[in-house]
Amino acid sequence: MASFPIRRYLTPLIHVLVWGLFGLSLLLLNPILGRFSIPPQFWVKQVLVFAFWVGAFYLTAYVSVPRLLFRNRIGWFVVAILLTAAAVMLLSQLTESWLNLQQLMDQHLRPPGGNGNFGGGGQFRPRPRRFDMMSLLTTLLVLGISTSMAAVQKWQTDTQRRQELEQQKVNSELSFLKAQINPHFFFNTLNNIYALTVIDADAARQAIHTLSRMMRYVLYETPSDVTSLSKELAFVQDYVALMKLRLTERVMVELEWPAPVRDVPIAPMLLLPYVENAFKHGVSATQPSRILVAVRQPTPQVLELEVSNTRFVAPATSLDEGSGIGLANTRRRLDLLYPGRYTLRVEEATLEGEFRVHLTLQIV
Template sequence: MFQKIKDIININDSNNFNITFKHHVIFWLVYFLFTTFRWGSYFNDYEYAFKTTILGFSIHMTLCYFNVYYLMPKFIYTRRYFIYGIALVAALFFMVILKFNLTYFLVSSNVWPEGPGTTSTLTLNYVIEMMLGELYVVTFVTAIKVTFDWIREHKRLLDMEKRQLETELRLLRTQISPHFFFNTLNNIYALTIEKSDKAPKIILKLSELMRYLLYETKQRRQSLTKEIMCLQSYLDLERIRYGDQLKININISGEIGGKEIAPMLLLSFIENSFKHGANKNVGEVNINIDFNVIEDFLHFRISNPIPTEKNNNIVKTTTGGIGIGNVKKRLELGYNEGEYYLDINNDGKEYVVNLKIKV
């Protein structure tokens, strides 16, 4: 029977913060010693207290494990509360009868020495007092079990939310690469049609970017230095493509070493500035990019002119698409409130993105 109890405990608590059979033994041992010395000092008879505690101890254990591992899963977890109440009262009453007989025949004919008088028969007062005493122990142990079950369930839900968050972030990150590669390959295709000498250089630069995006962006956070280097490679690629008509002004200030940021987060803003700026402009295009690290925050700013056609009608620009929408979602999922601030402004002449983010 003792081995069966051990197996039940190990099965039910295998994932409960590594609570093992040893912890149960320690708990009951402490309880046994406390009860023995308590009643021993009360009666000034430690031998009697030891004997009665052994009897009560076995009853307490049986009731507690019967309740938490059978009655509660069978009735409480299935919301059959009335039946649970009846079953618990019946179990308490049965154990009191058992305790009375064991005490009477094995320890003393006075089964309730702490009572109002000598008790050698089963009385209503004795039954009520003993049932309340047993209920106290059962309630105490049940409270411990319920508390640890709640902690375990809470931890399980947090772990599940974390896994879901990481999965969604990975999915959002994987959307960036195909989107970026698709646009770049379209550009290479256009240059090959024109038989441009720039195509081989772009392909070489693209291979460097692919190596970084495929192998070095799997972590939740990436070195800010590496991320800026990746962005510079992308800008080099665009410089090859556009030539002298593209003017990119980059300013980096503050200490960027030792700082980290979500990988490929800023790439969407830069790609967006080309998609809605340089791609649609005729003539020289100026794109201004600022990286300014102040304490634990990166202040990132990028601006590009709103393109106009020859008839001076403003070309419609969008702030949506997979790029910006993806970034907003990743910021919501990957950073806490107060760790970032994003402002996108379009005044009809210039498209400006300001991002303040914890690094």
């Protein structure tokens, strides 16, 4: 059974209720009610004037304000407001004259037992017509509320549109960043496997199997906004295992993992660029080198990643220079996905002569 679309009818219902309360308040606050006999023409005029106010309200809200005020035509908007108020007052006076309401009210408002406005000889002497200041103030109040309502609605619409545009911009940028990271990683990996086929065919087959598992992760996990921490760490382990197949004994690789892993949601492909940077710039064919990849979970909500590698003079191991597309984009992804919830400390040269990255991430 389809649900009733309450949000679709909520705004018209609110308008009906507000106008009903407005009309009821005018009725209850009228000082002459309950004291004198009121002719039927009085109620006809009140209904027509109320209709004039309703028309002026929506004319201002949906015509004058959007076409004049929102287009910075302030002078013309003031003129339109004054003309609308004058039109309502003129129509009210014409209605009163058409109904001959002034004479009827003078006759019905005579005090009991008095002659009212009757002079000598019994001739009726109508009261002089007075300007209805209360109607003017009510008209201006209606026009002011109409202008305020239209301005607030536009502000809310503009705010919602800005938020939607910002969200679309962030989503597009994240998709662009992930699209840059993935080819960057796989191009390097395929080059490694190509070199490995010449050296050890069995190791190359194992590398292809590992790469296929990693590709499955990329195809099915990275399109989502988040993945589980265990899957992300398994992906990093596969990458490290793949890289170790082509390293010599001069390279020492140390891994530290939380045991057990407390699964929490994390953005996919977020940790790999730091590990990839270490293997890209921390390995030498002639000198001993060391790579440390440590993942810690002090609490289920906090994740720490420490990656350090031997620093060589030739290739500059910097997150901002010479470190490839992936690392620069990871910094940008952290700003977009975890604003104010991460700290990234980079040490270009430690006392041990290493390049070190320390990331602390507040996940949830």
